[in-house]
Amino acid sequence: MKYSFSKIIIFLGFIILIYSCSKDSGSSDSLAANTGTTTGQGGSLARFTISGDYLYAVTNNSLYAYDIGDPANPVQTYMQDIGFSVETIYPYGDKLFIGTTTGLFIYSIATPSSPVRIGEATHARSCDPVVANDSIAFVTLKGNSNCGPAISGLYVHDIRNVLSPQLINTIPISSPEGLGLKESTLYVCCNTGGLKVFNVSNPVHPAEIRTITGAYFKDVIPFGDLLICYVSDGIMLYDISDPTNPVQVKMITNS
Amino acid sequence: MRLLLFSTIVLISISSCWTKPRPRPTTSYVHVIGNKPVYLGLDTAKKISYMNTALPVAAAGNIYAKGDRIYQLELGRGIHVIDNSVPSQAHRIGFITVNGSSQISIRDNYLYVNNYNDLVTIDISNPANITEVHRITNAFQDGLNNYYLAEPAEQGYYQCFSYYPDSVVVGWVKDSIWTSCFKN
Numbered sequence: 341m342k343y344s345f346s347k348i349i350i351f352l353g354f355i356i357l358i359y360s361c362s363k364d365s366g367s368s369d370s371l372a373a374n375t376g377t378t379t380g381q382g383g384s385l386a387r388f389t390i391s392g393d394y395l396y397a398v399t400n401n402s403l404y405a406y407d408i409g410d411p412a413n414p415v416q417t418y419m420q421d422i423g424f425s426v427e428t429i430y431p432y433g434d435k436l437f438i439g440t441t442t443g444l445f446i447y448s449i450a451t452p453s454s455p456v457r458i459g460e461a462t463h464a465r466s467c468d469p470v471v472a473n474d475s476i477a478f479v480t481l482k483g484n485s486n487c488g489p490a491i492s493g494l495y496v497h498d499i500r501n502v503l504s505p506q507l508i509n510t511i512p513i514s515s516p517e518g519l520g521l522k523e524s525t526l527y528v529c530c531n532t533g534g535l536k537v538f539n540v541s542n543p544v545h546p547a548e549i550r551t552i553t554g555a556y557f558k559d560v561i562p563f564g565d566l567l568i569c570y571v572s573d574g575i576m577l578y579d580i581s582d583p584t585n586p587v588q589v590k591m592i593t594n595s
Numbered sequence: 596m597r598l599l600l601f602s603t604i605v606l607i608s609i610s611s612c613w614t615k616p617r618p619r620p621t622t623s624y625v626h627v628i629g630n631k632p633v634y635l636g637l638d639t640a641k642k643i644s645y646m647n648t649a650l651p652v653a654a655a656g657n658i659y660a661k662g663d664r665i666y667q668l669e670l671g672r673g674i675h676v677i678d679n680s681v682p683s684q685a686h687r688i689g690f691i692t693v694n695g696s697s698q699i700s701i702r703d704n705y706l707y708v709n710n711y712n713d714l715v716t717i718d719i720s721n722p723a724n725i726t727e728v729h730r731i732t733n734a735f736q737d738g739l740n741n742y743y744l745a746e747p748a749e750q751g752y753y754q755c756f757s758y759y760p761d762s763v764v765v766g767w768v769k770d771s772i773w774t775s776c777f778k779n
Contacts, residue, residue: 369661380661380701388700388707395700395707397714399735411705412716412728563660566682570658575667577682589683594652 377411383559383570384430384469384518391431394452398426398438405453417453428469435502437477439468444479446502461497461505468495469559471521475500476543478526480516492516494528496543508544518559518570525549525583527567529557535569537584549584624775629752630767640694640763641710643717645725649687650675654743661701670697671743674708676722691717691725694765697743709735711763752777 369378379390387398393409394417403426405418425441436447436455443462447455461477470479477497483490494516496509515531524541534553538546556572567578567586574593578586652675656668663680674691695711704720705728714734718726747753747767755776756764 377703378661380659380666382659382700383657386657386659386698386700388698388709390700390702390707395702397698397709397735402736404735406707406714408702408705408707411702412718414707414714414716414729414731416731416734559658561658561660566679568658568660568665570655570667572655574652574655575658575665575677575685577679577685579682590685592677592685592687594655 381561381563383561384471384520385428385559387427387429389429389431389436391436391449392452394449396429396431396436396449396455398422398429400426402426403429403436403438403447403455405449405455407453418455420455422457430470430472432472433474435472437470437472439470439479441468444468444470444477444497444505446477446499446505448502459499459502459505461507469518471519471526472499473521476540477505478519478521478540478543478546480513480519480528482516494519494526494538494546496546509546511546511548517557520560520562520567522562522567522580522583525580527560527562527586529559529569531558532556535560535586537586539584552578552586624773625752626771626773627752628769629754629772629774630747630749631754631770631772632756632764633766633768634759634762635694635765636762637711640765641713642692643710643715643725643727644692645689645722646692647689647723650690652687654748656697656743657699659699659701666699666701666706668697668699671695674699674706689722691719693717695744695763712736746778750778 369380389396395406395408397404401421403420403422406414407417408414423440428439430437434450436449438445443460445457446459448458449455468479468481470477477499479495481490481495483492492514493510493512497505498508499505513530517529520527526538526540528536530536534551535557536551537549539549540546555576557569559570561568565581567580569576577590579589580586654670656670659666665677665679667675669675673693673696675687676689677685678688679685693708693710696708699708706717706719708715712733712735714731715727716729718728744764752774753776754772754774
């Protein structure tokens with residue numbers, strides 16, 4: 341898929357929040373508190389995502405919402421042309437983060453049936469998957485002939501004021517692709533450059549801990565204690581019970 | 596006077612037709628061995644099915660995890676199912692055929708996937724009997740219709756294809772073709 345698409349401060353409160361939100365034991369499906377329904381987890385390059393009782397989908401130019409309260413009978417509740425070259429969608433809390441070739445759009449889904457754009461961080465034309473929490477959005481921008489002229493790297497945005505995201509740091513990385521966040525550890529796929537592991541307990545200054553090489557990393561899903569990596573030759577599984585020290589447990593080859 | 600004006604206009608317009616014959620179109624048709632599209636009727640191409648066989652991954656797409664399963668898109672073809680109940684022994688166990696697919700998401704036992712421009716809901720509660728339970732035809736009106744097989748994967752000449760309302764391209768074969776279409 342060709343897709344396109346910036347700062348921060350983390351405070352004690354944020355850290356507490358991250359830890360209070362992580363419930364990583366056994367299965368990592370998210371379990372809705374009231375309904376007992378379970379939803380799986382996609383990577384940061386996904387164009388489909390489920391939040392609450394809604395399936396959200398992005399096509400090249402549009403955002404769709406489907407009510408899946410009755411999961412066997414999805415009903416479209418929203419469809420809107422939202423811009424140019426939409427690439428990825430990532431849900432967190434009552435927000436959707438949408439990566440496009442021209443910027444990061446933040447939508448409120450406080451009313452899940454009809455998303456409303458509340459914030460936007462524009463950037464140079466590029467490809468940009470995103471992960472986020474309440475305070476910070478991490479975006480990887482890949483500038484190249486297909487995506488645009490942006491300087492490739494990890495862009496950190498302070499989104500505490502979602503109406504006006506602020507770029508607080510930029511870490512140059514060549515050809516970054518998908519990324520994943522587990523508690524205060526951020527995994528960034530860097531193609532042939534491997535998988536970079538960052539400590540983001542101070543998100544203003546992500547600290548690179550290590551780089552795992554040997555594969556062409558495209559996307560990751562932190563799934564409980566397992567890191568599922570989509571690499572060019574297959575799927576790599578890592579034990580991340582110590583999030584900063586992934587230990588390979590399996591390589592499922594494509595052949 | 597009016598006659599003169601009229602005659603002048605007529606003469607000018609006629610002469611403008613004559614003075615510059617348009618150059619012939621410069622399309623360069625070639626007779627080569629290239630890729631020819633394989634069409635399949637939409638009714639057949641939209642059939643969802645499951646096979647209890649691990650297939651190799653040719654055009655890897657997005658991954659998705661739920662419970663003890665991992666799913667991976669085979670772009671334009673369907674979904675590989677991976678048993679991840681014991682991660683150290685994780686392996687592909689089956690394949691859900693969904694032509695024209697690129698995106699999935701799962702709620703409970705229902706898998707949502709695009710099948711060309713349609714949004715299809717598949718009941719995966721019984722792995723041996725995976726069934727389509729719901730379909731919204733033409734749910735996605737843009738973007739997803741640029742499905743993976745709409746162009747040959749490799750560079751070179753291919754037979755320019757037509758869009759038919761009742762069929763889709765499901766693959767490409769090598770053949771002797773007369774064409775002007777070239778993929779860079």
